[in-house]
Amino acid sequence: MDSTHLITLLSTELAPVKRLRPPLLRALTWLGTVAVFLAVVVWVNGMRPDFDLQMQKTRFVAELAAILLTGIAAALAAFKAAVPGTPRWVFLTPVPPLLLWLALLGQGCLDDMAQDKFTWGISTHCLGQIGWTALVSGLPMLLMLRRATPLERAPLAVLAGLASAALAAFAMSLYHGYDTSVIVLISHGLSIGALVAGFGVIGPAVLKRRLVLRSEATR
Secondary structure (H helix, E strand, O other): OOHHHHHHHHHHOOOOOOOOOOHHHHHHHHHHHHHHHHHHHHHHHOOOOOHHHHOOOHHHHHHHHHHHHHHHHHHHHHHHHOOOOOOHHHHHOOHHHHHHHHHHHHHHHHHHHHOOOOOOOOOHHHHHHHHHHHHHHHHHHHHHHHOOOOOOHHHHHHHHHHHHHHHHHHHHHHHOOOOOHHHHHHHHHHHHHHHHHHHHHHHHHHHOOOOOOOOOOOO
């Protein structure tokens, strides 16, 4: 195909493309929708019996804030990074709140040890709840990101998995209680790690768009 014919096809054969809304607006749309979905999940399960007592503890409030900020930061970074040409440092913006959350959980584990409350365990209920709620919110996010035709698909899919898993873990902390911090660390860590890995594996295939150029009969 010569260049003149290609230019003719590009100017006459391709369907008009609707411009995407700004990344921040798209991220807020997703976050708002997920907030409603998770609010329904919390309402159906009911708030944890000791919620008022836990909210009086500075570390518990700080943990909730850190995991919520992790989810929000990952979502904002994902929609921003989906636009080709975005600086690579944007992918790292959820790391500080994630590290803060892990540090707070680590401090909780040390406190439990000092009080002889250190108990190993895994909450299977936690694994299942975080898993399905994150999938319900994360897969639509991948489809939204796909429209921007991203180039860095694997890191972007990881951000999507982290955002949806962190927000699901935040919601679960509102209606499901735990005995010790180590149970939270292991159960939430396994859930979030598995989801991030899963999104990193299957996400690039979902994010891949096939750009088809309609041409006349082969010449």
